[in-house]
Amino acid sequence: MSEFTYLYRGGRDTPASPEQRQKQLQKWAAWFKELGTSGHLKELGHPLESAGMVVKGSQKIVTDGPYAEAKDLVGGFSLIEAKDLTHAVELSKGCPILEVGGSVEVRPVMQLNM
Amino acid sequence: MVAALTRIFGVHNLALAEDVVQDAFCRALEVWRIRGVPENPSAWLMATAKNGALDVLRRERTARSFAPELGRFLQSEWTLAPVVEELFAADAIKDDLLRMMFSCCHPRLSEPAQVSLVLHILCGFSVDEIASAFVTTHAATEKRLTRAKKVLAGSNRLFDIAAPADFSARLPAVHRALYLLFNEGYHGASPETAVRVELCREAMRLSALLLEHPLSGTPVTYALAALMCLGASRLPARVDATGNLTSLLDQDRSKWDQQLVVEGLRFLELSATGSKLSEYPSKPRSRRSTRAPFVRRTRTGKPSCHCTTR
Numbered sequence: 317m318s319e320f321t322y323l324y325r326g327g328r329d330t331p332a333s334p335e336q337r338q339k340q341l342q343k344w345a346a347w348f349k350e351l352g353t354s355g356h357l358k359e360l361g362h363p364l365e366s367a368g369m370v371v372k373g374s375q376k377i378v379t380d381g382p383y384a385e386a387k388d389l390v391g392g393f394s395l396i397e398a399k400d401l402t403h404a405v406e407l408s409k410g411c412p413i414l415e416v417g418g419s420v421e422v423r424p425v426m427q428l429n430m
Numbered sequence: 431m432v433a434a435l436t437r438i439f440g441v442h443n444l445a446l447a448e449d450v451v452q453d454a455f456c457r458a459l460e461v462w463r464i465r466g467v468p469e470n471p472s473a474w475l476m477a478t479a480k481n482g483a484l485d486v487l488r489r490e491r492t493a494r495s496f497a498p499e500l501g502r503f504l505q506s507e508w509t510l511a512p513v514v515e516e517l518f519a520a521d522a523i524k525d526d527l528l529r530m531m532f533s534c535c536h537p538r539l540s541e542p543a544q545v546s547l548v549l550h551i552l553c554g555f556s557v558d559e560i561a562s563a564f565v566t567t568h569a570a571t572e573k574r575l576t577r578a579k580k581v582l583a584g585s586n587r588l589f590d591i592a593a594p595a596d597f598s599a600r601l602p603a604v605h606r607a608l609y610l611l612f613n614e615g616y617h618g619a620s621p622e623t624a625v626r627v628e629l630c631r632e633a634m635r636l637s638a639l640l641l642e643h644p645l646s647g648t649p650v651t652y653a654l655a656a657l658m659c660l661g662a663s664r665l666p667a668r669v670d671a672t673g674n675l676t677s678l679l680d681q682d683r684s685k686w687d688q689q690l691v692v693e694g695l696r697f698l699e700l701s702a703t704g705s706k707l708s709e710y711p712s713k714p715r716s717r718r719s720t721r722a723p724f725v726r727r728t729r730t731g732k733p734s735c736h737c738t739t740r
Contacts, residue, residue: 338515345503345512352502360506392508 319358319425320404322394324411326387327418328366343412351396356407359395366391391418395425431479432551433530434523438483438504438514440497441533442583444551450486454478480518484511498587525591527552527639528646532589535603536581543578544607545614550575553632563614563629597645604640605654608633612658616665617675625669634658652701659694663687 332340351357366389370381382389391413398404401424408420431454435447454475468474487496487504496504503509516522534547542564549555549563561571591597615629637655640646667685670676 338512341512345509348503348506348509357502360502360508362507394508 317397317399320396320398320401321423321425322361322396322408322411323390323421323423324363324392324394324413325390325419325421327413327416328389328391329386329417340412340416343415347410347412348394350410351407356397357394358397361392361394363392364390387417387419431476433526434518435479435483436530437522437526437588438487438497438500438517440495441585441588443494443496444579444583446486450479450482453482476518480514484514487514524639524642527636528643529588529591531604531636531639532591532597532600533582533585534578535600535607536578536585537600537603538581539578541606541610543574544603545610546571546574547578547582548607548611548636549629549632552636563626591643591645594645601646601648601651604646605650608637608640609654609657611636612661616661625665625675627665630658630662630665634662649701649703652697656694656697656701659690659697663690663694 348357348360366386368381370379371377372379396404396407398407401422404422404424408422411420413420431451432444432447435450436444439447457478458471458475462468462471487510491505495501500513503513517526530552531548534551535544539547546560546564549560550557555563557568557572557575560575561568564571589596589600612630612633615626615631615633617625634655637651637658640651641655663686664678664681666687667681667683668676
């Protein structure tokens with residue numbers, strides 16, 4: 317089994333009512349529970365606030381941001397265990413963000429050896 | 431509330447659960463004094479306790495471990511709020527109360543210790559109130575509670591109400607604890623008031639909880655509930671104007687709570703199913719001769735139970 321990161325993007329376009337938001341959250345919780353019981357969930361991770369800061373360059377310039385397009389903004393992350401990239405991709409298809417126009421980026425964790 | 435929070439925090443964090451509830455009540459005193467009592471006070475308290483729980487969980491998630499079976503779902507913002515929300519739902523809370531009741535009736539605790547724990551955690555009685563119920567000192571009650579809580583915290587998790595064998599095994603202990611509780615209210619040993627209605631009410635409230643759950647809604651539970659209802663129905667007539675106990679024969683029957691009598695007789699009918707004989711009275715259907723159990727103190731001061739017919 318190898319580790320993969322899910323980077324969640326988008327899905328925050330349409331303003332949702334509190335009930336809709338609660339329903340979405342519950343869908344996420346259910347999906348995570350499923351991944352948990354099947355033994356594929358390594359770390360749940362966290363959702364992320366959109367507004368933050370960006371530090372760039374050797375001058376360490378700080379700007380407000382990132383002001384990427386909503387669909388490109390990373391909204392959260394999780395860590396998954398799967399046999400290979402194809403398997404990780406299969407598992408990601410259950411993610412509720414896909415139903416609301418978002419996307420899941422699946423990236424293998426790089427093993428750095430010295 | 432303590433029961434629900436202990437489910438989330440884990441039984442080893444019982445003190446933390448009590449703190450959060452305490453904070454919610456303190457907050458209520460502050461806010462309600464200024465803004466007045468809200469329309470639904472218990473919902474307000476629940477919501478405050480829930481938010482308090484979320485704060486604690488976020489603040490302490492690196493330092494502490496919480497309920498083992500919830501573990502990682504409390505660590506991530508993805509699932510923290512939904513999990514807490516789910517555990518505060520009405521049905522979940524009823525189950526939590528049951529879980530806590532059964533946990534309090536731990537076999538390693540003496541019966542007075544079990545009842546003290548039930549009164550403290552489930553009924554919110556203060557140490558002084560429990561001390562007066564058992565006619566002991568504040569210090570002795572506090573010691574008993576501290577030891578009992580240690581035993582409770584020592585068990586890895588709250589009692590699993592989904593395991594039928596364990597459930598049925600511990601149910602008699604729960605029955606006995608509630609029976610003792612009722613008896614203390616019906617004819618306790620307190621010198622000031624022989625009858626403590628609030629103890630009877632708490633016992634009846636918790637018995638009603640038992641009746642709602644399929645595994646504990648047994649004929650014996652119905653018999654116990656019948657006993658309590660019929661006994662409680664006579665409480666308005668039991669104490670006369672000067673505060674003395676009136677015997678059953680001398681009581682003004684018009685003062686008996688008819689609703690409770692009807693309820694009690696209904697439970698009596700329901701307890702007549704099943705093949706097991708219960709030690710709790712399950713006899714005459716007639717309104718006129720109900721058996722009245724009472725606790726008599728022997729010379730050594732130890733209570734003994736009698737069931738008498740009058």
